[in-house]
Amino acid sequence: MRIPDVYSNVLGLIGNTPLVHISSLSVKGKGQVYAKLENANPSGSVKDRIVKFMLENAAKTGLLKGVDTIVEASSGNTAISIAMLAARFGLKAKLFIPSDTSAEKKQLIKSFGAEMYCVSSGTPYEGCTDYMQAARVYAKGDRKSYLLDQYNNALNTEAHFHGLGKEVSSSLGKKINFFVATGSTGGTISGVGRQLKENDKRTQVILADPQGSIYYSHFYGTRAERRDLLRRSKVEGAGKTMAAQNMDFGVIDRVVQFNDAAAVEMTFHLHQHESLIVGLSSGANALVASRIAREVTGPANIVTVFPDAGSRYLSKLTDVEWLESLKI
Numbered sequence: 001m002r003i004p005d006v007y008s009n010v011l012g013l014i015g016n017t018p019l020v021h022i023s024s025l026s027v028k029g030k031g032q033v034y035a036k037l038e039n040a041n042p043s044g045s046v047k048d049r050i051v052k053f054m055l056e057n058a059a060k061t062g063l064l065k066g067v068d069t070i071v072e073a074s075s076g077n078t079a080i081s082i083a084m085l086a087a088r089f090g091l092k093a094k095l096f097i098p099s100d101t102s103a104e105k106k107q108l109i110k111s112f113g114a115e116m117y118c119v120s121s122g123t124p125y126e127g128c129t130d131y132m133q134a135a136r137v138y139a140k141g142d143r144k145s146y147l148l149d150q151y152n153n154a155l156n157t158e159a160h161f162h163g164l165g166k167e168v169s170s171s172l173g174k175k176i177n178f179f180v181a182t183g184s185t186g187g188t189i190s191g192v193g194r195q196l197k198e199n200d201k202r203t204q205v206i207l208a209d210p211q212g213s214i215y216y217s218h219f220y221g222t223r224a225e226r227r228d229l230l231r232r233s234k235v236e237g238a239g240k241t242m243a244a245q246n247m248d249f250g251v252i253d254r255v256v257q258f259n260d261a262a263a264v265e266m267t268f269h270l271h272q273h274e275s276l277i278v279g280l281s282s283g284a285n286a287l288v289a290s291r292i293a294r295e296v297t298g299p300a301n302i303v304t305v306f307p308d309a310g311s312r313y314l315s316k317l318t319d320v321e322w323l324e325s326l327k328i
């Protein structure tokens with residue numbers, strides 16, 4: 001029997017997540033789907049990897065000298081991770097999130113003792129109706145704060161290049177034909193994609209993008225026609241209405257659009273048929289991965305990522321009105 005390692009604190013528990021075969025979405029003799037279970041990280045999401053990497057880097061390079069507060073804009077998971085890890089660096093956290101972030105994510109942020117601002121047109125912060133703008137405005141006015149800036153800070157992508165990317169490329173032990181992921185900041189797909197392509201340039205990197213996100217139109221160069229159709233996805237952590245600097249279109253081979261309702265239905269499928277309680281963007285990734293598994297004409301390995309746990313969306317997944325708004 002292997003005796004478990006003893007870690008000196010929570011930082012050592014980040015990463016080295018399991019990879020699981022998703023048999024119900026795999027096709028005999030064709031596409032085999034595998035998913036990296038990022039809910040196994042201590043705060044329950046993939047974002048622990050970037051927050052640890054970015055804070056350690058900022059501390060090492062002196063950027064945290066005189067700083068007492070970490071500031072960030074996040075759709076929820078990065079905020080939870082900062083709320084959990086700031087204390088390990090002797091810092092407080094001030095977090096700006098969109099008002100429609102799930103109730104469970106807001107509860108987690110509060111339970112870690114962080115200050116949280118829910119920003120929307122109905123609840124603006126200092127005149128800002130956008131959570132990213134609100135975080136920037138706050139950080140500018142507080143000289144003792146440090147804005148982590150996951151959307152523009154290249155260390156986000158670098159964290160995934162060295163961490164998740166290396167784990168994905170080494171854990172399957174077989175050729176990876178496709179990697180599928182949604183993009184918000186773009187850090188996951190850009191960092192993992194770059195690592196996989198450095199290992200084998202034939203690996204195809206596929207962005208799963210919700211209808212209404214700017215990334216599809218950006219990639220296919222149809223931006224002007226689609227501007228009026230841009231809207232926020234109900235799948236937290238998928239798509240954007242403004243492209244983030246960390247999204248590296250150079251590593252992406254193809255963008256596959258999905259519809260929010262189908263992603264939510266796939267999330268229920270993963271809960272009920274794979275016994276994996278994963279979040280909405282996991283459903284989106286599984287949906288696109290399963291399309292690829294059926295589309296290929298011969299054997300192929302498709303790896304995707306399940307970024308967080310389904311327990312943080314139960315209030316939405318059991319809300320009849322929310323489901324009806326998606327026509328489910």
Ligand SMILES: Cc1ncc(COP(=O)(O)O)c(C=O)c1O
Binds near residue numbers: 075183
């Ligand atoms: C649940 C979830 N899935 C996927 C993503 C997308 O990851 P990235 O920001 O690296 O593109 C995020 C990011 O916010 C997320 O919270």
